[in-house]
Amino acid sequence: MSQSSSMIGITGLTHSYGTREVLKDVSLSIARGEVFALIGPTGAGKTTVLRIIDLLETPTSGEIIFDGRPVPQSGRQRLEMRRRISFIHQKPQFFDSSVYDNVACGLRWRGEKEDVISNKVRSILEIVELNGCDGRDARTLSGGEAQRVALARALVLEPEVLLLDEPTANLDPVSGAKIERLIQNIAGQHRTTMIMATHDMSQGQQLADRIGVLIEGRLVQTGDATCVFRSPRSEEVAGFVGMENIIECIIVANKDGIATAAIARGPEALMIEAVSDHPKGKEVYACIRPEDITLAPVTHQSSARNSFQGMVANVASSGPLSRVEVDCGFPLIALVTRVSADELGLEMGLPVVADFKATAVHIIERSTDR
Ligand SMILES: Nc1ncnc2c1ncn2[C@@H]1O[C@H](COP(=O)(O)OP(=O)(O)OP(=O)(O)O)[C@@H](O)[C@H]1O
Ligand SMILES: [Mg+2]
Structure with missing residues (x-):
C-alpha cells in the first residue's frame, strides 16, 4: 500500500485558541522512520502542532491521517492510535516515586506482568545510561537525568511515533549532547518516526532528515537541512536560519547565470555578484551567511567575485568564534575564528577587506516575502 510510507499526514490544519489563529493551513507528510525537526521562533506554534499530532488537542479544522487512516474525533480507534505515540514534554513531570516506578507506570497501565515490566524497565534504563538509578526518587534528578528518564518512560512503551518538545532546552551542553546521541541511536536502531520541536537550528540540522520552518503558525518551508539553511525561501526564514546578512538589492544585469545586484540602500555603485537566474529589474535580497565572509588586511589581493573594503565597526567574541561587523558603506x-581575529588584530576602526564568493550569495525575491 503506498500509504504505508507515510506515517503522519496533515492537511489544511488550522487551530485557534479563542479568536486567535495560532496555526494556519499547515500541511505536512512524515514518512515512517523519518526524523523531522520543526523549527521556529518562540510562539510559532511548534508545541501546538505536536499536541495535535499526539491527539491531545483537536484542531479547529484540517485532517490528520495516522498510518494511512483518518484520525476520528473520538472513540476506541482514536485511543488505539494514541497508544502508538509517545510525547516527551519540554519539562517532564514525574510521579513522586522512584525512577523505576515512573518508567514502569505506562506498562502497568497496559496491564503487563511485573516480570516483563522489570526486564523492560531495566533494559531501557541501560540504554539511557541510568542503570543503577532505578531506586532514586525521580524528583531529585538533575535536568539531564530527568530528560533521560522521560526518554526511557516513552521508549519503554515501544512507540511507533515519538514526539519530542525541545528535548535539550534548559540542559547544559554536555547533557544536551548526550540526549542528542540517544536520539540518534534510537532513530538508527529502532527506526522510530520522530518529530521534534526545537529552537536550536544546529540540532535540527544534525539530527533530522528533514526540517520544517514554522513562523507565526505557517509552515513556510520544508526540506533537508542544506536546502533550508542555504536556500531559505523568504527573508523571515533567512533571518531565522542565521543568514545574518540580508541586503536589499536590485538586479541590474544577468549574464550566463551570474547576476549583478546593486545595493539599494547605501552609496551608489556598490554591486554584489551572485550565482542566480534572477533577471534584470528584480527587487531582491542578497543573503550571505556570516561564516561565508572572510576578512583580510587591505593589502590582500582578492580573487573573490565580491570584495569590499570597510572598517571594523564591532567585534564580539564568544567561545572560539568572533562576530565582526564591518562597515563597507x-x-x-562576518564570523571568523578567534585565532584569525587575533592574527588580523581586529579592533574597531581597523580597515579590512571582506570577501565572499558569488556561490555564497543566496538571492530571494522581495515580492515573495510574505
Ligand atoms: N492553551 C492555550 N491557550 C491559549 N493560547 C495558547 C495556548 N497554548 C498556546 N497558546 C498560544 O499559541 C501560540 C503558539 O504556542 P506554542 O506553544 O505552540 O508555540 P511554540 O512554537 O511551541 O513556542 P515555544 O518555542 O515558546 O515553545 C502562542 O502564541 C501561545 O501563546
Ligand atoms: Mg513550545
Whole structure:
C-alpha cells in the first residue's frame, strides 16, 4: 500500500485558541522512520502542532491521517492510535516515586506482568545510561537525568511515533549532547518516526532528515537541512536560519547565470555578484551567511567575485568564534575564528577587506516575502 510510507499526514490544519489563529493551513507528510525537526521562533506554534499530532488537542479544522487512516474525533480507534505515540514534554513531570516506578507506570497501565515490566524497565534504563538509578526518587534528578528518564518512560512503551518538545532546552551542553546521541541511536536502531520541536537550528540540522520552518503558525518551508539553511525561501526564514546578512538589492544585469545586484540602500555603485537566474529589474535580497565572509588586511589581493573594503565597526567574541561587523558603506557581518581575529588584530576602526564568493550569495525575491 503506498500509504504505508507515510506515517503522519496533515492537511489544511488550522487551530485557534479563542479568536486567535495560532496555526494556519499547515500541511505536512512524515514518512515512517523519518526524523523531522520543526523549527521556529518562540510562539510559532511548534508545541501546538505536536499536541495535535499526539491527539491531545483537536484542531479547529484540517485532517490528520495516522498510518494511512483518518484520525476520528473520538472513540476506541482514536485511543488505539494514541497508544502508538509517545510525547516527551519540554519539562517532564514525574510521579513522586522512584525512577523505576515512573518508567514502569505506562506498562502497568497496559496491564503487563511485573516480570516483563522489570526486564523492560531495566533494559531501557541501560540504554539511557541510568542503570543503577532505578531506586532514586525521580524528583531529585538533575535536568539531564530527568530528560533521560522521560526518554526511557516513552521508549519503554515501544512507540511507533515519538514526539519530542525541545528535548535539550534548559540542559547544559554536555547533557544536551548526550540526549542528542540517544536520539540518534534510537532513530538508527529502532527506526522510530520522530518529530521534534526545537529552537536550536544546529540540532535540527544534525539530527533530522528533514526540517520544517514554522513562523507565526505557517509552515513556510520544508526540506533537508542544506536546502533550508542555504536556500531559505523568504527573508523571515533567512533571518531565522542565521543568514545574518540580508541586503536589499536590485538586479541590474544577468549574464550566463551570474547576476549583478546593486545595493539599494547605501552609496551608489556598490554591486554584489551572485550565482542566480534572477533577471534584470528584480527587487531582491542578497543573503550571505556570516561564516561565508572572510576578512583580510587591505593589502590582500582578492580573487573573490565580491570584495569590499570597510572598517571594523564591532567585534564580539564568544567561545572560539568572533562576530565582526564591518562597515563597507553597508553593514556586513562576518564570523571568523578567534585565532584569525587575533592574527588580523581586529579592533574597531581597523580597515579590512571582506570577501565572499558569488556561490555564497543566496538571492530571494522581495515580492515573495510574505
Ligand atoms: N492553551 C492555550 N491557550 C491559549 N493560547 C495558547 C495556548 N497554548 C498556546 N497558546 C498560544 O499559541 C501560540 C503558539 O504556542 P506554542 O506553544 O505552540 O508555540 P511554540 O512554537 O511551541 O513556542 P515555544 O518555542 O515558546 O515553545 C502562542 O502564541 C501561545 O501563546
Ligand atoms: Mg513550545
